[in-house]
Amino acid sequence: ADCGPATPLTTVSGGHVRGAVNFEIAVHSVAAGAEPLMLVCFVNSPRPTRATAAPAGQDPGKHDMEADLEAARSDLSDALRDLEQEIEAHGVEAAEALSVNEEFQSTNEELLASKEELQSLNEELTALNSQLQETLERHRTTANDLQNVLYSTDVATLFLDMNLNIRFFTPAARAVFRVIPTDVGRPLADLAAVSRDDHLAEDMAEVLRTFAPQDREAAGADGHWFLRRIQPYRTEGGRVEGIVITYVDITEPKRTNLALVTAMAEARRATRAKSRFLAAASHDLRQPLQSMALLHKLMNRQKRSVEGARLAQLLGQTLDSMTSMLDSMLDVHRIESGNVHPAMQPFAVAPLLQQLFEQFAPQAEAKGLRLRSVPSTVWVQSDPQLLEQILRNLVSNALKYTPKGGVLIGCRRHGAALSIVVCDNGIGVPETEAKAIFESYHQVDAASPLSEHGLGLGLSIVQRLAELMGHPVSVRSTLGKGSAFMISLPVVAAADAPPPAKAVKEPARETGTILLVEDEDDLRNLMAEVLGNEGHRVVAMADAADAMASVRKTGTGPDLLLTDLDLRGKTSGLELANTLPQMVGHAVPTIILTGDISSATLKTLSASEFTQVVKPVKPDILAKMISDRLRTARVARAKTDRRADLSKLTVHVIDDDKMIRDTTRRLFEAEGWQALVYGSAEEFLRGPRPETDACLLIDNQLPGMDGISLLALLRTERVLVPAVMLTGHGDAATAVAALKAGASDLLEKPATAVELLKSIREAAKTGPDALPQTEQRKAAQKRFSDLTPRERNVLKRVLAGDPNKVIAADLNINQRTVENHRASVMRKTGTKSLPALVRLALVANAQGA
Numbered sequence: 138a139d140c141g142p143a144t145p146l147t148t149v150s151g152g153h154v155r156g157a158v159n160f161e162i163a164v165h166s167v168a169a170g171a172e173p174l175m176l177v178c179f180v181n182s183p184r185p186t187r188a189t190a191a192p193a194g195q196d197p198g199k200h201d202m203e204a205d206l207e208a209a210r211s212d213l214s215d216a217l218r219d220l221e222q223e224i225e226a227h228g229v230e231a232a233e234a235l236s237v238n239e240e241f242q243s244t245n246e247e248l249l250a251s252k253e254e255l256q257s258l259n260e261e262l263t264a265l266n267s268q269l270q271e272t273l274e275r276h277r278t279t280a281n282d283l284q285n286v287l288y289s290t291d292v293a294t295l296f297l298d299m300n301l302n303i304r305f306f307t308p309a310a311r312a313v314f315r316v317i318p319t320d321v322g323r324p325l326a327d328l329a330a331v332s333r334d335d336h337l338a339e340d341m342a343e344v345l346r347t348f349a350p351q352d353r354e355a356a357g358a359d360g361h362w363f364l365r366r367i368q369p370y371r372t373e374g375g376r377v378e379g380i381v382i383t384y385v386d387i388t389e390p391k392r393t394n395l396a397l398v399t400a401m402a403e404a405r406r407a408t409r410a411k412s413r414f415l416a417a418a419s420h421d422l423r424q425p426l427q428s429m430a431l432l433h434k435l436m437n438r439q440k441r442s443v444e445g446a447r448l449a450q451l452l453g454q455t456l457d458s459m460t461s462m463l464d465s466m467l468d469v470h471r472i473e474s475g476n477v478h479p480a481m482q483p484f485a486v487a488p489l490l491q492q493l494f495e496q497f498a499p500q501a502e503a504k505g506l507r508l509r510s511v512p513s514t515v516w517v518q519s520d521p522q523l524l525e526q527i528l529r530n531l532v533s534n535a536l537k538y539t540p541k542g543g544v545l546i547g548c549r550r551h552g553a554a555l556s557i558v559v560c561d562n563g564i565g566v567p568e569t570e571a572k573a574i575f576e577s578y579h580q581v582d583a584a585s586p587l588s589e590h591g592l593g594l595g596l597s598i599v600q601r602l603a604e605l606m607g608h609p610v611s612v613r614s615t616l617g618k619g620s621a622f623m624i625s626l627p628v629v630a631a632a633d634a635p636p637p638a639k640a641v642k643e644p645a646r647e648t649g650t651i652l653l654v655e656d657e658d659d660l661r662n663l664m665a666e667v668l669g670n671e672g673h674r675v676v677a678m679a680d681a682a683d684a685m686a687s688v689r690k691t692g693t694g695p696d697l698l699l700t701d702l703d704l705r706g707k708t709s710g711l712e713l714a715n716t717l718p719q720m721v722g723h724a725v726p727t728i729i730l731t732g733d734i735s736s737a738t739l740k741t742l743s744a745s746e747f748t749q750v751v752k753p754v755k756p757d758i759l760a761k762m763i764s765d766r767l768r769t770a771r772v773a774r775a776k777t778d779r780r781a782d783l784s785k786l787t788v789h790v791i792d793d794d795k796m797i798r799d800t801t802r803r804l805f806e807a808e809g810w811q812a813l814v815y816g817s818a819e820e821f822l823r824g825p826r827p828e829t830d831a832c833l834l835i836d837n838q839l840p841g842m843d844g845i846s847l848l849a850l851l852r853t854e855r856v857l858v859p860a861v862m863l864t865g866h867g868d869a870a871t872a873v874a875a876l877k878a879g880a881s882d883l884l885e886k887p888a889t890a891v892e893l894l895k896s897i898r899e900a901a902k903t904g905p906d907a908l909p910q911t912e913q914r915k916a917a918q919k920r921f922s923d924l925t926p927r928e929r930n931v932l933k934r935v936l937a938g939d940p941n942k943v944i945a946a947d948l949n950i951n952q953r954t955v956e957n958h959r960a961s962v963m964r965k966t967g968t969k970s971l972p973a974l975v976r977l978a979l980v981a982n983a984q985g986a
Contacts, residue, residue: 146164146165146166147163147164148162148163148164148209149161149162149163150162150182159181159182160179160180160181160182161179161182161209162177162178162179163177163180163209163213164176164177164178165178167220176216176220178212178213178216180208180209180212180216181208181212182205182208182209291309291386292307292383292384292385293307293309293310293311293312293313293314293383293384294306294307294309294310294381294382294383294384295307295314295316295325295381295382296370296379296380296381297325297341297379297380297381297382298378298379299377299378300324301324301341301380302322302323302324302325303316303321303322303324303325303328304321304322304379305321306320306321310384311331312357312384312386313330313331313332313357313363313384314328314329314330314331315328315329315330315331316328326338331358332355332356332357332358332361332363332384333355333356333357334353334355336353337355337365340353340365340367341367341380341382344367344368344369344380345369345377345380348369350366350367350368350369351366351367351368352364352365352366354387354391355384357388360388361386361388362386362387362388362391363384363385363386363387364384364385365382365383365384366382366383367381367382368380368381369381479519479520479605479606480520480522481518481519481520481606482518482519482520482521483516483517483518483629483630484516484517484519484521485514485515485516485631486513486515486516486517486548486557487512487513487514489521489524489525489528490510490512490513490528490546490548491510491512492525493510493525493528493529493532493546494508494510494546496529497532497533497536497544500536501536501543504536504539506536506539506541506542506543506544507542507543507544508536508543508546509543509544509545509546510545511546511547511548513547513548513555514631515548515550515628516628516630516631517626517627517628517629518626518627518628518629519606519608519626520606523602523605523606524606524608524624524626526598527598527599527602527603527608527624528546528557528624530596530598530599531559531599531622531624532544532559534596534622535560535561535563535620535622536561538561538563538564538620539561539562539563539564539619540563540564542561542562542619543561543562544560544561545558545559545560545561546558546559547560549623550628551625553627553628554625554626554627554628555625555626555627555628556623556624556625556626557623557624558621558622558623559621559622559623560619560620560621561619561621562618562619563620564617565614565615565616565617565618565619565620566612566616566620567616599622599624603624608624608625608626609624609625610622610623610624610625611623611625646671646672646760646761646764647763647764647765647768647771648671648672648673648674648764648767649673649674649695649696649697649767650673650675650676650695650696650697651668651673651674651675651676651695651696651697651698651699651763652676652678652684652687652694652695652697652698652699652700652717653668653675653676653677653699654677654678654679654680654681654683654684654698654699654700654701654704654710654713655677655679655700655701655730656679656680656701656703656704656705657701658679661677662677664677664699665677667756667760668699668760668763671760671763673763676695679705680704680705680706680708681700681704681706681708681709681710681712681713681716682706682708684700684713684717685713685717685720688717688720688721689720693721694717694718694720694721694722694723694725695725696726696767696770697725697726697727697728697763697766697770698713698714698717698726698727698728699727699730699763700714700728700729700730701729701731702729702730702731702733702738702742703731703732703733710729710730710731711729711741711742711745711747714727714729714745714747715745724770726748726766726767726769726770727747727748728747728749728750728759728762728763728766729742729745729747729748729749729750730750730751730752730754731749731751731752732751732752748762748766750762769857773857783810783901783902784809785830786810786811786830786831786832786897786901787810787811787812787813787827787830787831787832788801788805788810788811788813788832788833788834788897789813789814789815789821789827789831789832789833789834790802790805790812790813790814790815790834791814791815791817791818791820791821791833791834791835791836791839791844791847792814792815792816792834792835792839792863793816793817793836793838793839793840794836797836798814798816799814801834801893802814804890804893804894805897808894817839817840817841817842818835818839818841818842818843818844818846818847819841819842821847822847822850826851826854826856826858827856827858831858831859832858832859832860832861832897832900832901833848833858833859833860833861834860834861834863834893834897835847835848835860835862835880836862836863836864837862837863837864837871837875838864838865844862844863844864844875845862845871845874845875848860848875848878848879848880849878849879851879852878852879857879859881859900859901860880860881860900861880861881861882861883861884861896861897861900862875862880862882862884863884863885863886863888864883864884864885864886865885865886871883872975873937873975873979876975877979881896881899881900882896882899882900882976883975884896885970918981920965920966920967920977920981921965921966921977921978921981923965924965927948927958928958928962928965930948931944931948931955931959931962932962932978934947934948935962935971935974936975936978941955941956941959962974
């Protein structure tokens with residue numbers, strides 16, 4: 138700041154400090170801006186000295202004053218200089234104070250703003266605190282609800298932490314552990330358990346290791362049982378922070394299940410006992426019935442009186458009735474044992490109804506009843522054989538319980554369903570027994586003779602077979618007026634019906650040398666006499682050992698083997714049938730007779746290639762069966778002899794492609810064979826059937842009837858001609874179907890000329906229905922012996938026609954793994970193509986590998 142000159146107002150001298158210099162106090166007035174200031178200065182003054190002599194002519198006091206004045210001026214100048222420095226420093230401090238003041242003012246404004254923000258934040262915190270209180274209250278209510286839910290259940294529950302210390306438990310847990318509220322926080326292992334659970338510790342450790350729940354049954358006190366479940370305790374985010382153990386009381390279900398298991402075991406035991414009884418009773422009853430049937434046949438050859446003829450007729454009716462009863466028992470046993478498997482297919486109803494009419498017309502006429510059948514053009518989806526058995530039982534039942542009047546067989550269509558109705562005006566059924574008549578051994582008229590009304594199994598068989606096929610059966614009846622039984626079937630579109638087979642005159646009966654093996658002397662003698670009367674040469678033996686000794690002695694095999702299944706000694710009839718071809722060097726037609734109806738026996742016989750007949754069999758039926766087998770074997774041998782020379786071979790080419798027909802015709806003619814071509818199966822069927830020195834080349838995909846259906850039709854007409862199938866889709870299903878239908882080989886298009894000629898030659902030489910010899914079968918089975926269980930499963934599915942992806946899905950393996958297994962099967966069996974594999978499997982009987 139600017140300061141004016143300091144003007145001394147007054148000066149006080151004489152000041153002295155002990156031990157120091159003297160000083161004077163000078164007070165000055167100083168102007169610093171508009172503010173008046175006073176400057177007080179302390180100025181040293183020299184001590185008084187001794188007076189020196191003043192120069193002559195000079196005043197000594199004046200000289201001292203000038204010296205003092207000069208000293209005062211010097212001090213004043215120093216003081217002014219110091220003052221100026223102080224004033225400058227004061228100005229700087231004033232400026233700094235002003236700046237600090239401005240900063241204080243800015244800070245004050247910021248504090249005011251912060252205060253407002255804090256006030257707003259305080260209001261928000263207050264609202265948030267209120268919401269938090271509400272949320273806590275809701276959580277508290279929810280926790281209370283959950284706790285009440287846990288406490289209200291009878292499920293013992295324990296929550297444990299990662300160290301297996303108790304976090305929480307429900308009151309029901311006291312039924313398993315002796316736990317009290319103060320045990321929270323203690324290890325579960327410290328508690329005494331009421332129930333015995335030896336695997337609890339290891340299961341808890343396993344759950345903590347794998348996080349997978351563990352279930353186990355645990356026995357409690359007083360015979361109680363618990364289902365113990367251990368599962369991980371998961372928190373938000375999926376973190377596991379312990380385990381939860383629950384014990385559910387399963388005492389009652391356990392007791393119920395135990396009772397059920399005991400009852401099922403008892404039922405199985407009773408079923409096995411019943412099956413054994415039925416099998417034994419059937420076998421023991423069928424043997425004398427077979428003898429009676431043979432005796433009846435021999436009696437009919439003798440001249441008799443009128444009374445004798447009447448008695449013989451009654452004997453025949455009794456035999457038929459008893460045979461029917463045993464057959465009904467057999468049918469029920471087969472159904473109960475699960476050996477009946479419906480083969481559903483579309484077919485026309487008319488031929489079946491006509492067949493039933495022709496079968497029961499003589500029986501109705503003998504009783505003086507009128508039997509009528511109304512024809513129908515409808516096609517249905519069902520199993521023809523099982524449906525025929527159902528309708529046969531219904532018609533037979535109607536004729537039994539109709540004393541006078543008649544029986545009607547007809548059809549009624551209701552949209553997509555067809556009802557086949559069997560009506561009668563017989564004795565009727567009371568309304569109270571409308572359901573009971575379908576039960577086994579139930580009869581409406583219990584007083585009726587047994588020989589007339591049987592065992593009451595007919596309607597039971599009807600009901601069970603209908604359930605197997607999904608065909609509802611119902612009945613409407615009025616007591617004393619008659620009944621109407623109806624079975625409902627789904628209607629399907631009519632398929633292309635094949636042309637009716639030409640009527641073939643019944644050929645003369647074939648005769649030959651028959652090896653008869655039967656261990657019961659009377660039955661063996663009767664059967665030998667009956668067969669001898671038919672013109673056969675019979676070699677009768679009591680057991681398999683004698684039969685094989687006879688063959689070794691003569692060195693030649695019989696034309697046909699007729700043997701009982703159960704023989705005395707170690708060798709059964711089935712084993713004899715398998716051994717005999719090895720001894721004679723060729724296949725021997727075989728018929729096996731048995732009275733054993735056990736499911737195991739029937740299954741074993743069905744798996745063999747031999748003809749099985751259940752006793753008793755009528756002599757006429759047995760004679761025709763023997764004649765058919767002899768004729769088939771002789772025709773096959775004759776064709777085999779002629780096949781060595783292929784110069785007279787005629788190849789029938791059936792293909793809708795004209796180019797293939799022309800090229801194959803020229804190829805076969807170049808080989809010296811005659812070739813006949815057809816554009817469709819229907820065109821081939823319109824001509825005469827090929828007989829000898831012929832082979833068929835058939836395309837599977839034909840307009841109208843396909844190749845497999847054509848082969849199946851020819852087999853039903855007994856036109857046994859070798860055939861080679863051509864297909865553009867060589868999958869396993871097609872190969873199996875073609876080879877089972879009678880094809881000798883299956884070739885995929887395009888086939889080379891070499892492959893085609895080779896296949897035709899082999900088919901013509903081998904012939905149709907060439908049954909593999911025992912040695913061939915053993916060799917084929919040996920090629921399948923090295924397959925692993927997984928490869929056998931894949932082979933089974935391949936032979937069933939399933940694609941790789943379906944096999945992979947069903948077996949729960951990768952599709953690439955299935956392909957590797959298929960390749961391994963081909964490599965181990967030495968087959969180069971799918972048809973070759975299928976053919977080898979059929980020879981080895983490995984379809985069920």
